[in-house]
Amino acid sequence: MRSEDVSRSLGLDPSWIERRTGIRHRHVAAPEQAASDLAAAAAGRALRAAGLEAADIGLIVLGTSTPDELGPSTACRVQALLGARDAAAFDIAAACAGFVYGLQTAVGWLAAQPVAAPHALVIGVEVYSRFLDPADRGTTALFGDGAAAAVLGPSAPPYGLGPVTLGADGSQAGDVLIPAGGSRRPASADTLADRGHTIHMNGRATRDFIAGIFPRLVAEATEAAGVKPADLALVVPHQPNPRLVASLAPDAGLDPAQLAISGYDVGNIGAASLPYALDRALRAGRVAPGDLVLIAGFGAGLTWGHTLITWPPS
Structure with a gap:
C-alpha cells in the first residue's frame, strides 16, 4: 500500500507521510493471513537459504x-x-526488540547443546494492520505487516555473534501499547467502543526515546568491543520512523551510509524490522567475511538490545 494513499485516507496531503517519515510503501497481510502464516513463509525461505530442512x-x-x-x-x-x-517453540514478547531478545535465547540454547546440535530459528513477525485505528495518523502512518527469519548454528571463532546486551524500562510501558484484550482490560463492549484493541502511542515520548537510545546503543556496543563507530561495516537499527533514525547517524558517530535502512519500503514492521533489513543488506552485497555488523533493537516495554556480529565466510 502506498503512503500517498494512506495519507489521503487520513484526509492529508498525499505527501504528508513520506515527508515526515520517508516511508513510501507498506505491506498489508491478506484477510486470511495471520502472523503464523507470514512467519512460516519467512522461516521456510531462511531454511532454504541455509540449505537446511x-x-x-x-x-x-x-x-x-x-x-x-x-x-x-x-x-x-x-x-x-x-x-x-x-x-x-515459544514466543518472546519484547516488541520491536524481540529479534535481539530471540538471538540471546537461541545463543544460550545452542551453547547448552551437544557438539552435533541442531539449529535454531529466530523469527520476527507483525500483522499490525489488524491493530490500527484508521483515524489515528500517528500510528497508521508508520506501521506495516511483515516477517523475517534467521537460522543460527555453531560458528568457529573469531566469527559469529558477540555478547548480546539487553535492557528494559517498564516504567514507560504505557508509551506504546495495545491496552485492551489482556487480563487487565479483557474484551468488552466498552473496550471495543473506545478502540482499546488498537495501538496507542505517545508520539513525543516515543520520539525522545528513539533519539536517546540509538546513539547510546552504538556507543555501548563499540566501547565494549574496543572499536570505534567508524569500524562498523554495517549498522542495522530498528526503524520505526526511517527518516528519524537516519538523521541520528551523526549523533551516533556514524556515516549515514553505514546504516541498513529498509523501512522506506515497508514501514515499521516491529520485531521483523531487524532481520528484514539485514537480509536486504546481505542480498545487496553490503557485508563481507570479517565485517563487523551491529544489530540494535529498541521498542515498546520499553525494551532494547544490541549485539555485534563478526560476519563469517559464506
Missing part, C-alpha cells in the same frame, strides 16, 4: 506483538506449519 531445527523462537491468539504461542503454530516436529 525443518528436521534440522531444534528451537523456534518467535518475536511478535501481534500473535495469532493470546495462547498458544504463535511459534507453536509455525512449528506445525513447517513440520519441525523435533523443535521446541
Whole structure:
C-alpha cells in the first residue's frame, strides 16, 4: 500500500507521510493471513537459504506483538506449519526488540547443546494492520505487516555473534501499547467502543526515546568491543520512523551510509524490522567475511538490545 494513499485516507496531503517519515510503501497481510502464516513463509525461505530442512531445527523462537491468539504461542503454530516436529517453540514478547531478545535465547540454547546440535530459528513477525485505528495518523502512518527469519548454528571463532546486551524500562510501558484484550482490560463492549484493541502511542515520548537510545546503543556496543563507530561495516537499527533514525547517524558517530535502512519500503514492521533489513543488506552485497555488523533493537516495554556480529565466510 502506498503512503500517498494512506495519507489521503487520513484526509492529508498525499505527501504528508513520506515527508515526515520517508516511508513510501507498506505491506498489508491478506484477510486470511495471520502472523503464523507470514512467519512460516519467512522461516521456510531462511531454511532454504541455509540449505537446511525443518528436521534440522531444534528451537523456534518467535518475536511478535501481534500473535495469532493470546495462547498458544504463535511459534507453536509455525512449528506445525513447517513440520519441525523435533523443535521446541515459544514466543518472546519484547516488541520491536524481540529479534535481539530471540538471538540471546537461541545463543544460550545452542551453547547448552551437544557438539552435533541442531539449529535454531529466530523469527520476527507483525500483522499490525489488524491493530490500527484508521483515524489515528500517528500510528497508521508508520506501521506495516511483515516477517523475517534467521537460522543460527555453531560458528568457529573469531566469527559469529558477540555478547548480546539487553535492557528494559517498564516504567514507560504505557508509551506504546495495545491496552485492551489482556487480563487487565479483557474484551468488552466498552473496550471495543473506545478502540482499546488498537495501538496507542505517545508520539513525543516515543520520539525522545528513539533519539536517546540509538546513539547510546552504538556507543555501548563499540566501547565494549574496543572499536570505534567508524569500524562498523554495517549498522542495522530498528526503524520505526526511517527518516528519524537516519538523521541520528551523526549523533551516533556514524556515516549515514553505514546504516541498513529498509523501512522506506515497508514501514515499521516491529520485531521483523531487524532481520528484514539485514537480509536486504546481505542480498545487496553490503557485508563481507570479517565485517563487523551491529544489530540494535529498541521498542515498546520499553525494551532494547544490541549485539555485534563478526560476519563469517559464506
